[in-house]
Amino acid sequence: MQPIQLFDPASSTYTYIVFDAGTREAIIIDPVDEQLDRDLEVLRQYELTLAWTVETHAHADHITSAARLAEHTGAQTAAPSGCGIDTAAMQLVDGSVLHFGNEALTALHTPGHTAGSMCYLWHNHVFTGDTLLINGCGRTDFQSGSAEEMYHSLTQVLFKLPDDTLVWPGHDYHGHTHTTIGAERIGNPRVAGKTMDEFVAIMQALNLPRPKRIDEAVPANQMSGLRHDAGGTQIHAVLPAPGYAGDVSANLACAWWLAGDAVLVDVRTDAEREWVGFVPGAVNLAWKQWPGMAMNPGFDEGLRAAVPAGKKVVLLCRSGVRSVAAAKRATELGLEAYNILEGFEGDPDAQAHRGNKGGWRMRGLPWRQG
Secondary structure: OOOEEEEEOOOOEEEEEEEOOOOOEEEEEOOOHHHHHHHHHHHHHOOOEEEEEEOOOOOOOOOOOHHHHHHHHOOEEEEEHHHOOOOOOEEEOOOOEEEEOOEEEEEEEOOOOOOOOEEEEEOOEEEEEOOEEOOEEOOOOOOOOOHHHHHHHHHHHHHHOOOOOEEEEOEOOOOOOOEEHHHHHHHOOOOOOOOHHHHHHHHHOOOOOOOOOHHHHHHHHOOOOOOOOOOHHHOOOOEOOOOOOEEEOHHHHHHHHHOOOEEEEEOOOHHHHHHHOOOOOOEEOOOOOOOOOOOOHHHHHHHHHHOOOOOEEEEEOOOOOHHHHHHHHHHHOOOOEEEEOOOOOOOHHHOOOOOOOOHHHHHHOOOOOO
8 A cells, every 4th residue: 555645845844644554544744734634634535534744853844733723623642752852741762562453654753854864664665754755865964964873764764674665755845755775875976886985075065955844843843833922012912814814922912802892712631621620711612632522503693693793803723723623613604703823722830731821821821720
C-alpha cells in the first residue's frame, strides 16, 4: 500500500498519511498549518481516525498544524526528542515505534539538517524529511546542523536500507514525488561516491539564503504549531482572519465584555471546565470536536439564544482551535464573531506549558480561574 502524498505549494512541503486498511487508524507526517482543512477533508474521505501527528524536525519554512489536528481529531502528537518540541506527547528516540492499528512506524535518528532530525520507516517506505531529498539533501548551515553528521546519516543509516526502499522526501522543488534508496545511493550528486571531506566542502559552498519564515516558524513549531500572538503591539488590535471577524487578545475581549459590547462564549466541554477552571460570566456552550463539527444544531440554537442583536460574540477554548471553528460557524449564522487568541489551559501556579503564558491569566483579568 502506498502512502497518501499531499503537497503545500507555498513551502514545497510534502505531507504524508499512512493508515491501517483494517482499523482505519492513521498517522500524518509533517502536516502544514495552512493545509489543515485539506488534511481533515482527506481523513474524512478515507474514513480514517488519526492516531498520531509526527514531525521529522522543527521546520524553518512552514508552521505545523500538529496541535490543531490533535485538538480536532483527538490524535496524539509525536516529535524527535532532540528538536525542542516540548509540547509533543511522545518524545521519539532512535528505534521508537508508533503503533496505529496493526501497523507500525519506526523512528531513525538522522541528524545533520538539525541535531534532532528523524526519518521514519514503514514497510519498504522511508519518509526522509529534510535529510534525504531527491538528488539532494537538506541544508546543514543553521539550526544545529552538521555536514559531518548529515554524511553519516546518509551513508551509514539511510543507504544501509535495501535498494528498493521507496524514499518519500519532505520537500521537492522540481515536481518529483519519490525515489529509491538505490537510485540515491548511486546517483545523488551531493553524496554518491563522495568522501566526507568532499561532501562537507559541497555543503559549505551552497551559500543558501536564510529561510524567510524561520523567526516565526521555529518558535511556533517548538509549540507544535501553536502561536502566541496576543502580546506586545497586538494586544488592542483586531487581527484579520479568514471566515470570521478576526482574532483578538484576551485583554481586548475582556474590555468589550466588561463594557457590555460582547458576549463571552466558552466552547470547552464540561469535563474541561471541571478540570481546568470555569470562566465566571461566560456562556458555556461546547463545540463538538471533529468529525462531529459539521452538524451541531445544539450549538447553533444556544448561540442564537445567548447573543442579543447588535452584540459581538467572543469565543474561547482550550488552545484556540475549536474557538476558530466556532467563530466561523457563528459568522455563518450572521453574528459578528471573534476568536480569542491563546486559550484557557492549565494552572499558572504549576507552571503549565500554556497556562502560565495564556491570555486568561494576564494582568489580573476578572475571569481568572477559581
